[in-house]
């Protein structure tokens with residue numbers, strides 16, 4: 001079965017870097033981050049942005065279910 005969220009997972013930052021969604025957000029080495037694969041590249045988001053991204057995805061999915 002095709003999954004629409006197969007490209008999304010949690011991982012851990014191996015080194016400190018900026019969040020892809022907001023460059024003011026710093027993900028520290030060892031922090032959990034949301035990993036989203038887009039084609040051959042990967043984007044990483046801090047937990048704060050991950051929550052918004054996941055909730056916005058969920059509301060999109062819910063609206064699709066509502067229209068079954």
Ligand SMILES: [Zn+2]
Nearest residue numbers: 019025046049
């Ligand atoms: Zn962020």
